């Protein structure tokens with residue numbers, strides 16, 4: 001039995017948090033691989049080291065003063081090192097690593113920013129390994145390159161390459177605790193490339209798959225995954241068990257507690273994922289597996305996210321025009337736009353996408369091409385949409401889920417802009433105006449859980 005244990009930024013934000021983490025790692029000898037994030041927030045208004053590093057990198061690229069950011073970043077590590085009474089050697093190493101960032105090649109700004117961002121986890125992994133050894137728990141820092149994390153060359157959005165897994169499997173032969181920084185890998189040409197934000201969860205899942213772990217533990221700052229975002233719904237129900245599919249839907253739709261891309265590697269190797277609380281490690285947490293026992297409640301969770309828009313297209317007899325949909329999607333592809341949903345009717349089609357992709361120039365191109373090449377009767381963009389996702393594997397045995405959610409919205413006088421349900425029936429999406437997002441989530445939650 002061998003576990004991969006990932007600690008998020010909030011679990012590693014200060015010396016007192018690191019003491020809890022040491023205790024967690026020490027009390028279970030099967031916790032062999034440890035994946036770490038950069039120091040996160042110690043309190044609500046605090047700054048994450050990753051955010052400070054992004055500001056530092058942007059200042060370097062803009063040629064503006066960087067000393068303020070350098071000082072703040074060094075102080076975060078120094079404070080931890082001082083409180084844990086670590087030797088000077090580790091801070092010398094971190095200082096040298098940070099100084100090196102200022103001398104790196106900036107010809108590719110995106111690649112440069114990734115190198116800067118990745119140092120948050122890299123330096124923290126070095127510090128944590130040093131701390132464990134000083135406390136008498138043998139640990140080794142292993143860089144993602146040594147670990148075999150080879151990724152695509154997509155800065156800020158890397159994906160693991162399949163050949164990585166063979167090398168990762170050899171990590172099983174190493175002794176003691178292996179501390180691997182999360183969030184980044186190396187391209188085939190040896191450049192650092194990070195996953196998307198929150199991507200240390202992805203590293204943990206990849207390592208769990210590669211070493212064939214018996215469990216992937218993900219330690220964070222809540223007792224469990226809740227049925228709704230606790231910042232919007234007060235005291236939501238804890239979820240004891242979820243399937244990979246449910247979790248992927250929920251995390252993609254707004255449950256930021258676990259990265260949606262972190263499900264696939266664990267799922268492919270059939271490794272259960274357990275989300276647990278560093279501040280309350282005896283709480284059972286949430287377990288994510290292929291199947292869960294007793295699907296008694298049809299809905300397990302409700303997620304929401306804002307920042308979407310809809311491109312509404314209407315054309316009489318659209319349904320008879322072969323290739324119409326393909327042509328619309330080709331225009332989106334040419335503009336490098338990702339879309340999320342595509343609800344349609346006989347003479348109409350809506351493409352839902354993240355609003356931040358639609359710059360004025362892209363918007364003009366898309367609208368012009370739709371008008372000219374497809375001779376549509378009407379095309380308009382609906383801005384500021386939020387999507388509410390009602391998720392549960394049990395929904396396909398239950399009639400009336402859509403009606404129940406829609407009734408709760410109607411009773412709260414919230415207009416439904418659109419509804420979409422995939423044929424797998426694991427989720428139903430409701431589009432509402434951003435201004436209605438919180439209220440909509442609260443009333444749908446009440447309808448299913450109160």
Ligand SMILES: Nc1ncnc2c1ncn2[C@@H]1O[C@H](COP(=O)(O)OP(=O)(O)O)[C@@H](O)[C@H]1O
Pocket residue numbers: 007008009010011037040198219220221222224225226227228229230231254255256257258
């Ligand atoms: N449905 C949910 N269940 C639990 N936590 C949630 C949920 N939705 C959002 N969160 C937020 O996710 C946070 C944990 O994720 P994150 O900040 O990424 O943690 P970490 O620092 O461990 O990586 C929680 O503190 C909580 O505010």
Ligand SMILES: N[C@@H](CC(=O)OP(=O)(O)O)C(=O)O
Pocket residue numbers: 007008009010037038040048050051120182183196197198199200201
């Ligand atoms: N530090 C990175 C990666 C990460 O996973 O962080 P956290 O575990 O704090 O969500 C980020 O902020 O995006």
